[in-house]
Amino acid sequence: MGRAPCCEKSGLKKGPWTPEEDEKLVAYIKKHGQGNWRTLPKNAGLARCGKSCRLRWTNYLRPDIKRGRFSFEEEETIIQLHSILGNKWSAIAARLPGRTDNEIKNYWNTHIRKRLLRMGIDPVTHAPRLDLLDLSALLQPAAAYYPTQQDLDTLRAFEPLANYPDLLRIASTLLISGSPGTIGDKQQLLPWLLQAQMAQQAAAAMAAQQVVPPPPPQDDHQLMVQQQAACQMPDLVHASPTAVQQLAAADAQEQHRDMCAPACHTMHPPTGFGVDSLDVPEALLQMVQPEHTSNLQQWSSTPATSSSNNNNVVSGVSTPSSSPVARFNHSNSTVTTATTYGGASASINDAAALFDMHFSELLDVSDYM
DNA sequence: AAGAGGAACAACCGCGGACGG
DNA sequence: TCCGTCCGCGGTTGTTCCTCT
Structure with a gap:
C-alpha cells in the first residue's frame, strides 16, 4: 500500500539540530512525555518532522545516554553479541545500558569492523577470513x-x-x-x-x-x-x-x-x-x-x-x-x-x-x- | 599554513511490523 | 479483512573533524 512520506510538507527543516531546537524538544518531552511523534513537533514549536524529533531524542537527547568512548568491556560485549545476533543493533543496544543502536552501529562500522578485517576475521561470520x-x-x-x-x-x-x-x-x-x-x-x-x-x-x-x-x-x-x-x-x-x-x-x-x-x-x-x-x-x-x-x-x-x-x-x-x-x-x-x-x-x-x-x-x- | 584524504559521527531514508478504525 | 498511520529498525548518506603531506 502506498505510504505517505514522513516529511511530505515542504518547509520542514532537515540537517543538524541547533541548541535551540534541542532545548525545545527536551523541554516539551520533559513536560509532556514521549507521546505522538507525529504531532509532537507542532506542539513543541519545531519545524521538524516527527521522525526527526524521535531520532534526535532517542539517539542524542535522552538523559540516560552514555556519551564517550566505548570501554573494552563494552567492545567485547558488542563483538560477542554481534556474533550471535548479527546486525540486530537494537537488540545489542538493549544489552548495553546507555548506548543507542545508532551509536553501536556506527562504532561497529567505523572501528570494530575494520579492526576485525585487519585481524583477518570476517566481521560478518566472525570466522577467519578465508x-x-x-x-x-x-x-x-x-x-x-x-x-x-x-x-x-x-x-x-x-x-x-x-x-x-x-x-x-x-x-x-x-x-x-x-x-x-x-x-x-x-x-x-x-x-x-x-x-x-x-x-x-x-x-x-x-x-x-x-x-x-x-x-x-x-x-x-x-x-x-x-x-x-x-x-x-x-x-x-x-x-x-x-x-x-x-x-x-x-x-x-x-x-x-x-x-x-x-x-x-x-x-x-x-x-x-x-x-x-x-x-x-x-x-x-x-x-x-x-x-x-x-x-x-x-x-x-x-x-x-x-x-x-x-x-x-x-x-x-x-x-x-x-x-x-x-x-x-x-x-x-x-x-x-x-x-x-x-x-x-x-x-x-x-x-x-x-x-x-x-x-x-x-x-x-x-x-x- | 593549506589542501587532500580518511575517519568519525549525526542524521536521513525507506521498509516493514503493529495496531486501530 | 482492508486500509491508513505510527513507530522502530537497519542501511546509507552527508557533514564535520582529524591527520598527513
Whole structure:
C-alpha cells in the first residue's frame, strides 16, 4: 500500500539540530512525555518532522545516554553479541545500558569492523577470513599466475558461492586436497554445493516452522538431485571454529555426539574429487569426535545415498553465515518435526540444537529474538 | 599554513511490523 | 479483512573533524 512520506510538507527543516531546537524538544518531552511523534513537533514549536524529533531524542537527547568512548568491556560485549545476533543493533543496544543502536552501529562500522578485517576475521561470520584464499585455491597454483580461459570460466562458475562462505571453504578444501580431477570435474562440484545449500535452507525454514513458499516448477530429476544433494551434504560445514571449540568443551558433548552420529553416516560428496586423500581442515576435525572421524572416512568412501533418503535434511545450521542470527531460529522452538536420517529417527530440533544451544547456554539471547 | 584524504559521527531514508478504525 | 498511520529498525548518506603531506 502506498505510504505517505514522513516529511511530505515542504518547509520542514532537515540537517543538524541547533541548541535551540534541542532545548525545545527536551523541554516539551520533559513536560509532556514521549507521546505522538507525529504531532509532537507542532506542539513543541519545531519545524521538524516527527521522525526527526524521535531520532534526535532517542539517539542524542535522552538523559540516560552514555556519551564517550566505548570501554573494552563494552567492545567485547558488542563483538560477542554481534556474533550471535548479527546486525540486530537494537537488540545489542538493549544489552548495553546507555548506548543507542545508532551509536553501536556506527562504532561497529567505523572501528570494530575494520579492526576485525585487519585481524583477518570476517566481521560478518566472525570466522577467519578465508574467502580470498578459497577463491585462489579453486585454481591450480600455476594457473593463478597464468590463468587460462578455462581457469577464468571456473572462477566465474564458482562466483555464486561467494554468498556462502562455508560452502566456498568446503569447495576449496575438496579442490586443494590433491584432487586429480580436471577443471571440468571442479565445475561439477558447484551444482552439488548449491543444491545442498538450497535444500538445507528449506530444512531450516521447516524447522523454524516458517512458511516456505512453493518451489519454482522443476522436473522430477532436478528435484531428486536436490534432495540427494541434501542427503549428502555434511552437516558440519556451517559451524564456525568458535562454535566447534565450544562444542568440544561442553558437558553435553555425549548427547550431541549421539545426535550427530547418524547424520555423519550419510555424507557423501560427489565422486571424483579426491576426497579419499582429503586434507580435512582442523576445524572439521575438531568438529567430529573420534568415531566421527571414521565417519568422515566413510563419507568419503561410501556410495551416494539413494534418493529414498530424501527426508534426510537435518542440518540446523543451514543458513548462510552472513546472517548468523538465523542460526537461533530453532533455539526456543518447542515443536519437534520428525524426520529420518540414515534409517534412524530423530528430530530437526535435535540437530538444530547441535550448535545453537551452546550459544544459548553461554548467553541468553532469547529476550532479544 | 593549506589542501587532500580518511575517519568519525549525526542524521536521513525507506521498509516493514503493529495496531486501530 | 482492508486500509491508513505510527513507530522502530537497519542501511546509507552527508557533514564535520582529524591527520598527513
